[in-house]
Amino acid sequence: MTALPLEIAVLHDAEGWPDHFDALAEAAVLAALKGSGARLAGAAELSVLLTDDDEQARLNAQWRGKQAPTNVLSFPQIEPFAPVAGLLGDITLARETLEREAEELGKSLEDHFTHLIVHGFLHILGYDHLDEQEALQMEGLETQILHELGIDDPYAD
Template identity: 70%
Template structure:
């Protein structure tokens, strides 16, 4: 699922693939995710996904790209709350995390609109419903 999500995100994003690349994806537990969130973002809580880019935003895709960590218990709970499958939510958050690795963000309304629109298109091509739909 993760590989398919990443490859589709590469295909539909602005990313320029320049050679072999490596990405680490870790499905962990809430406690470890909380520790990572505290260490790297000074937030003492778990979160669904964290991205740790090793390339500059929108640089060519080559070499070590970075790491994505996902909190399994949080994903299970959120999927149930949203009425979606774990697989759909996992796929969404892998796409979301990978777009952060590539340089996309959602700090401003314009950035959020661009990133969420791209996520929605990528997910649709993977058969996952729009997570931002009301």
């Protein structure tokens, strides 16, 4: 039995992103897919945009009404917990915000980036953190997936 294809397009519209982050993004998405228990129901495509604070702030204002950059945005194109096939959506990340947060948290940029890719992809699949119960479920799943990737619990004190 052959696995169905998931095409992950990693796009850059800002300078300064390390070259190896493309492979990190792909590995994080595949780990999140596996760890979530979701299964591909057909050929699927996801885009990951590596951008800067200015572009992320513009997207955040346009789509969420918030006038500031944010670390990660997800734009799902499938219904929550729907079959995983077709155009899944887009994930965007802001380099300066990620660098600042990683330093403040005392984490490597690679680990923080991987966490936010996992977080963003779980949003694509339908997970959210609007209430405490959802947040605990999503954070637990993120922690489990990151553990499989050799990354410490991002929510531990």
